[in-house]
Every structure is written in C-alpha cells, then in structure tokens.
Amino acid sequence: MKRYCLTLDLKDDAQLIAEYEAHHHAVWPEIKESITGAGITAMEIYRLGTRLFMIMDTTDEFSFEHKAAMDEGNAKVQEWEALMWKYQQPLKEAVAGEKWMLMDNIFTL
Template identity: 65%
Template sequence: MRRYALALDLVEDPKLIAEYEAYHQAVWPEIRASIKDAGIDDMAIYLFGNRLFMIMDVNNTFSFEKKNEMDVTNAKVQEWEALMWKYQQAIPGAKPGEKWVLMEKIFEL
C-alpha cells in the first residue's frame, strides 16, 4: 500500500470554512464511490486555520492519471469540484489551475 500527502488552502473566511467542513461531514455518495473506485482505500483531511492536509492510502490499482481520467468523465465529480472551488484557493507554489499539491515525505519513523 502506498500513502500520499497533499495540501490545499481554503479561502480565509470563517463562514466559508464552516460551510466546507459541513459538506465534508456529508460527502455525496457518488463522490465516496468515485474515491473508492479509483483505488483509494483510505482518505483523511485535516484542517488548521485555512490549510488543508490530506492523507491517502491507495492500492496497486491507483494512479493520479487514472483518477484524473475518471473524474473528468464523471458529471457528479465535476459538479462537486466546481462547488468546492468556491471554498478553495491554490496553495502558494501551486501550478496554475492546480488544486491539491502533492507533498514530499522528508521523514519517517
């Protein structure tokens, strides 16, 4: 099993952050299914201030390319992503149009 860590920022607005959290307490079933179907076995998102940190544990069928291809053709995922972009903003150093940025592991115990 492989693990990935990603980061993203939210718009610095307490009302919007609260709305974002509420959506993630009731993630649409189609979104949950798309995550599992992509080969992601476990996912957690943590919040500090307006900074998000995601941990994904994936199986051998997962690739970012495959996940992207699946997402582009899934209308419900596209609807979710458009909705979430209201709350999200690119993290400093992200490429244009990039949301979640892959983090580099620098230590492991």
C-alpha cells in the same frame, strides 16, 4: 499499499470554512464511490486555520492520471469539484488550475 499526502488552502473566511466542513460531514455518495473506485482505500482530511492536509492510502495500482481521467468523465465529480473551488484557493507554489498538491515525505520513523 501506497500513501500520499497532499495540501491545499481554504479561503480565509469563517463562514466559507464552516460550509466547507459541513459539506465534508455529508459527502455525496457519488463522490465516495469515485474515490474508492479509483483505488483509494482510505482518506482523511485535517484542517488548521486555512491549511488542509490530506492523507490517502491507495492500492498499488492507483495512479493520479487514472483518477483524473475517471473524474473528467464523471459529471457528479465535476459538480462537486466546482462547488469545492468556492471554498478553496491554490497554494502559491501551484500552477494554473492546480488544487491539491502532493507533499514530499522528509521523515519516517
């Protein structure tokens, strides 16, 4: 098993944040299928203000490159991502087009 932690910001707008959370309380079945089909075995997203924090547990075979290739060919995932971008904004450290950013583990107990 591998674990990844990622972060992203939401736009600072209470209505948009409420809509974003509502979407995540009713994630489309096709999106759930694309997540598990890529080898992600568990995923959680937390929010504090506009900051999002995602924890992903994956199979040992999981790769971000394979997930990206799968997503590229999935029209429903592309529709979801376009919709989510209405609510999200890149971190200042992001390069153009980068959304969720991988975080470095600096402590483990």
